[in-house]
Amino acid sequence: MQWQDGANCLGLDTNLFINPSRHNYTDKEVWNTFNICRSCPVNLDCLTYALNSDLEYGLYALPERVRRRIRNKDNLKKYMEDMYKTLDVLDATFDNKGKLIKKRCLRCHRYVKGFSKDNTNWGGFNHICISCYISTKDKKRVDKLLDRDKASQSMPVFSKHGILESKNCTKCGKRQEANNFSNRPAGIGGKTSWCKNCTRNNLKKWLEKKKKENE
Numbered sequence: 001m002q003w004q005d006g007a008n009c010l011g012l013d014t015n016l017f018i019n020p021s022r023h024n025y026t027d028k029e030v031w032n033t034f035n036i037c038r039s040c041p042v043n044l045d046c047l048t049y050a051l052n053s054d055l056e057y058g059l060y061a062l063p064e065r066v067r068r069r070i071r072n073k074d075n076l077k078k079y080m081e082d083m084y085k086t087l088d089v090l091d092a093t094f095d096n097k098g099k100l101i102k103k104r105c106l107r108c109h110r111y112v113k114g115f116s117k118d119n120t121n122w123g124g125f126n127h128i129c130i131s132c133y134i135s136t137k138d139k140k141r142v143d144k145l146l147d148r149d150k151a152s153q154s155m156p157v158f159s160k161h162g163i164l165e166s167k168n169c170t171k172c173g174k175r176q177e178a179n180n181f182s183n184r185p186a187g188i189g190g191k192t193s194w195c196k197n198c199t200r201n202n203l204k205k206w207l208e209k210k211k212k213e214n215e
Contacts, residue, residue: 003045008036018058021119026098031123037061038084044077051076064120065127082150089151092123105129107136109156109188156189164189171198 004010015023020030037043043061050060050067057064066083070076091111092103100123104111107128115125116133126133155175156167164178171194181191182199192199 003042003049006042007046008040009033012036017060019119020124021117026094027092027100027124028094028098031092031094031100033059034063034084034087034122038087044080047076047080048073063122065118066122085153086122086151089153089155090122091155100125104155105132106151107132109152109154110158110162152188152193154188154193158189164191167191169193169195169198171195171202 009017016025016029016033020033037046037059040046040061047061047067049055050058051070051073056068060067061080062083070079086106089106090103093101095101100115102111102113103115103123103125105115105128108131110129112129112131114130115128116130117124118126121127128136153170153173154167157165159165166175166177167181167189168175169181174195176195178189178191180195180197181187181189182196183190184192187193194202
């Protein structure tokens, strides 16, 4: 039995995975293809096949734009698992007709409307909102955003005035209010990635380790 026989997409319309932009699929149907691949028992075989065959077009476990960036095949499984967490970060929502309503921009991290079509990206849309795309003078920097290993897991929530209200601590994973994070101008929402409690605990462990080393 070939690995293809165990694929979740077996028997489904292949156009949905190869070139959905030329067919009358809803945004939600296109988005759901990534969830089909995510839970597929042979997704690693599929991705490896696409890389070994140098396939340029189509969804082979990952979006085209993401797959093209893979240079090193070492620990490919972990890389794929990390990239699938992007689905959770984007957190797309759809209306009753399957049209995209909102998702999270990977540049400004805001949960907004307005993304241009891009069939090579997650869910068939650009990974940054139109506002961020327009404000980026160097368009090459737009794609460089995806050169990061993975999207931020902080998933921040901002007020209508653009002020951070809450976000996930990337250490403990818990969602907390903005005042539970220390100030950091370069951080998302002007705050650190770790909450104050995690930062204190980490510092305490570091000091204890240094103390033992000096004894």
